[in-house]
Amino acid sequence: MAPERWKHPYPSSGKDADHDASRRAYEEADPTAFSALSPEESLVHSNAVTEKKFMDVMTDGTDRFVPVGENRRPERQQAIARLVKGIVNVADIVQVPARNAYYSKVMPHERIGQGTPPDEVLADVELLHLVFGDGDRKYYPELGTQDAEHSNLRYEDGKATYFDFEDADLAGRIRLGPGKHTSASLAHLARKLSELRDHYEGEDGLRLIRSILADSPASLYQLFPYALEMNESPEKFQEGLLRRIGQAEQLVENMRGGTDGMADAA
Ligand SMILES: Nc1ncnc2c1ncn2[C@@H]1O[C@H](COP(=O)(O)OP(=O)(O)O)[C@@H](O)[C@H]1O
Ligand SMILES: [Mg+2]
Secondary structure, three states, rough: OOOOOOOOOOHHHHHOOOOHHHHHHHHOOOOOOOOOOOOOHOOOOOOOOOOOOOOOEOOOOOOEEEEEEEOOOOHHHHHHHHHHHOOEEOOOOEEEEHHHHEEEEEOHHHOOOOOOOOHHHHHHHHHHHHHOOOOOOOOOOOHHHOOOOOOOOOOOEEEEOOOOOOOOOOOOOOOOOOOOHHHHHHHHHHHHHHHHHHHHOOOHHHHHHHHHHHHHOOHHHHOOOOOHHHHHHHHHHHHHHHHHHHHHHHHHHOOOOOOOOOOOOO
């Protein structure tokens, strides 16, 4: 039996809606709160996009979707995107079974309610690195406009979205990225880590993990082959994820202590 289509259970307004209603809600909602359902048969090649490298961009008439190659660990990218949804503005990875393909949704910034100030972008990039082991994202506020191709993030109209989670890995050590923090970015980071903890603690957290895993065509072991023990069961996964969050929180706490008195002095 095919799993029910996955939709992010936050916010609760979408929870009990039937499929059509939830599809409508998703189309109208702020996409940072809802995950895109697979557009299935409706994707066609986008003529609006003329650059050569974007030849394969698809559209469902509203949004654009960039193909994610099958050698880019699309299943893992999808799981990671769903795990952080609601905390960090990640691009949805949608699967189109009819085409046997995955796409990264170019997030509609005009439908995103809240902007992301530069200090928060620093925090988001760090969170993805610390907890999810994805260090392939760069943001240097002093350089201004970002080159999306090399930074795996898009920052336009004051809204930031992140894509390409190919490098994510839950096996490695928790370590900081190269970004320079400010007291504001560390405050955002501490707040987001605590939100992430709230998402994944207790029965609700386990339910969320189960629903993400149930909708993946890959097993937990296939998704995270190197995350030893964590990949043995949803319970172990929850335990390991909370442990990583805790370690990241500790690190951030130390940094906040260490920057007392010197932060923003320059
Ligand atoms: N969700 C997205 N939003 C905006 N641009 C995207 C998105 N996904 C991919 N792209 C664009 O497509 C390029 C390739 O996608 P990416 O997933 O980063 O693969 P790779 O880095 O392996 O080539 C990116 O550099 C970016 O320019
Ligand atoms: Mg990339």
